[in-house]
Amino acid sequence: MSTVKLTVNGKAVAVDVEDRTLLVHVLRDHLNLTGTHVGCDTSQCGACVVHMDGRAVKSCTMLAGQADGANVTTIEGIAKGDELHPMQAAFRDNHGLQCGYCTPGMIMSAIDIVQRHGGQLDEATVRQELEGNICRCTGYHNIVKAVLDAAGRMKVSQAAE
Amino acid sequence: MYQTTYHRASSVDEAASLFGKSSEAKFLAGGQTLLPVMKQRLAGPSDVIDLGKIKDMIGVEASGDTLTIKAATPHYDVATSDTAKKAIPALAYLASLIGDPAVRYRGTIGGSIANNDPAADYPAALLALDATVKTNKRSIAAGDFFKGLFTTALEDGEIITAVSFPVPAKAGYAKMRHPASRFALTAVFVAQTKSGEIRVAATGASQSGVMRVGAIEAALKANWSPSALDSISIPASGLLADIHGTAEYRANLVKVMAQRAVAAAG
Numbered sequence: 421m422s423t424v425k426l427t428v429n430g431k432a433v434a435v436d437v438e439d440r441t442l443l444v445h446v447l448r449d450h451l452n453l454t455g456t457h458v459g460c461d462t463s464q465c466g467a468c469v470v471h472m473d474g475r476a477v478k479s480c481t482m483l484a485g486q487a488d489g490a491n492v493t494t495i496e497g498i499a500k501g502d503e504l505h506p507m508q509a510a511f512r513d514n515h516g517l518q519c520g521y522c523t524p525g526m527i528m529s530a531i532d533i534v535q536r537h538g539g540q541l542d543e544a545t546v547r548q549e550l551e552g553n554i555c556r557c558t559g560y561h562n563i564v565k566a567v568l569d570a571a572g573r574m575k576v577s578q579a580a581e
Numbered sequence: 582m583y584q585t586t587y588h589r590a591s592s593v594d595e596a597a598s599l600f601g602k603s604s605e606a607k608f609l610a611g612g613q614t615l616l617p618v619m620k621q622r623l624a625g626p627s628d629v630i631d632l633g634k635i636k637d638m639i640g641v642e643a644s645g646d647t648l649t650i651k652a653a654t655p656h657y658d659v660a661t662s663d664t665a666k667k668a669i670p671a672l673a674y675l676a677s678l679i680g681d682p683a684v685r686y687r688g689t690i691g692g693s694i695a696n697n698d699p700a701a702d703y704p705a706a707l708l709a710l711d712a713t714v715k716t717n718k719r720s721i722a723a724g725d726f727f728k729g730l731f732t733t734a735l736e737d738g739e740i741i742t743a744v745s746f747p748v749p750a751k752a753g754y755a756k757m758r759h760p761a762s763r764f765a766l767t768a769v770f771v772a773q774t775k776s777g778e779i780r781v782a783a784t785g786a787s788q789s790g791v792m793r794v795g796a797i798e799a800a801l802k803a804n805w806s807p808s809a810l811d812s813i814s815i816p817a818s819g820l821l822a823d824i825h826g827t828a829e830y831r832a833n834l835v836k837v838m839a840q841r842a843v844a845a846a847g
């Protein structure tokens with residue numbers, strides 16, 4: 421057992437876990453942040469993506485110990501109170517989800533994509549960059565539309581800040 | 582996953598000494614290969630020793646005619662490094678094609694070459710560029726480092742600290758990605774060294790892992806152009822065959838990827 425200290429969605433937390441515990445299980449089972457999903461558990465689907473120190477990582481493919489001391493943001497941490505994050509709003513407006521299982525990972529990956537590419541996003545880039553996120557429902561079309569829409573909104577909201 | 586004990590090493594020496602003290606330890610870098618394997622219970626190390634936070638093992642540096650990538654540098658940092666893009670653009674491009682963005686944020690060059698997957702990208706670059714693998718004990722030429730499927734010259738407990746690449750006159754990489762796994766169905770790295778030597782390496786093709794392709798090297802030596810390979814035919818014997826492609830298909834891919842890589846190298 422080890423004590424793992426993290427900042428999750430801005431809050432300092434400490435959990436005592438077995439060394440074999442994965443980051444995703446700390447989030448879901450110890451912190452009750454069940455928005456982060458486990459889809460495949462084989463590092464392929466991206467349903468478990470969270471941000472660690474600003475980078476979108478698969479939380480099913482990290483030991484909790486590797487994240488010790490890190491700043492983690494999950495899907496629960498991106499809205500401002502009742503105001504959805506522009507990426508969440510764009511997914512809703514563009515019908516970018518059906519069952520919603522892949523959505524938290526999609527949104528966390530998509531925010532990372534927009535942050536890396538800024539205003540230079542086009543459809544081909546979004547499709548290429550989403551290759552680590554699998555969706556069984558939508559056929560991706562509306563997800564891609566949502567990400568492009570959000571890229572515009574995120575630029576506007578950054579400019580306003 | 583089986584029970585294990587996690588250690589975070591803060592220096593190469595500490596990692597080596599932790600390894601010596603445990604019964605069946607494994608080094609952990611990005612974990613993008615080792616953790617999936619541990620989750621499937623195909624590996625059950627007593628201890629995992631994390632190299633990912635050792636400062637001396639992270640970074641990309643150029644000095645003179647050598648580009649050095651430290652072993653725990655993630656693929657993303659190589660793909661976006663101005664130093665790497667300037668010295669060997671084909672190598673930064675190769676890093677940008679590995680897996681998906683989340684894998685590239687975590688996976689490292691040291692982990693990739695220590696694992697030596699027969700369809701991994703970096704081994705082709707190391708072999709074609711005649712790179713040197715630096716460990717905590719010695720320096721190993723790429724040609725001596727890769728020893729077949731998932732096998733390398735590394736001894737038990739030996740730690741890769743960096744890989745140094747001589748900057749070539751020209752280099753190019755072309756990859757046919759497996760559409761689901763993103764690994765190379767076949768990919769080829771071509772390089773022309775500053776002294777005029779031509780080296781060509783293919784990954785994803787051979788049953789014994791990354792390989793040099795002599796016939797293509799000879800043809801490019803005579804004429805550095807994609808069309809120089811038009812009449813070449815690569816034998817299918819010894820090449821991988823699976824549901825994704827026959828040995829004959831991969832043999833043809835070796836040639837076509839080499840042509841594209843030469844075109845990209847210019």
Ligand SMILES: Cc1cc2nc3c(=O)[nH]c(=O)nc-3n(C[C@H](O)[C@H](O)[C@H](O)COP(=O)(O)OP(=O)(O)OC[C@H]3O[C@@H](n4cnc5c(N)ncnc54)[C@H](O)[C@@H]3O)c2cc1C
Pocket residue numbers: 463464607608609610611612613614615616632652653678679680681684687688689690691692693695696700701702703735739740741742762763764765
């Ligand atoms: C979905 C997915 C897609 C992928 N696609 C590709 C692809 O297209 N191309 C490709 O090349 N790879 C691909 N990979 C593999 C990826 O590149 C891994 O990052 C890489 O193979 C291992 O690096 P790592 O740092 O994660 O190593 P780890 O998983 O931490 O370790 C792997 C092995 O190397 C050993 N090791 C690690 N570092 C050192 C060191 N410094 N010295 C000695 N031994 C060490 C470990 O003990 C372990 O045995 C993919 C992986 C995933 C999950």
Ligand code: FES
Pocket residue numbers: 457458459460461462463464465466467468469478479480481
């Ligand atoms: S659950 Fe992590 S990648 Fe699928």
Ligand code: FES
Pocket residue numbers: 516517518519520521522523554555556557558
């Ligand atoms: S909305 Fe159902 S898996 Fe993507």
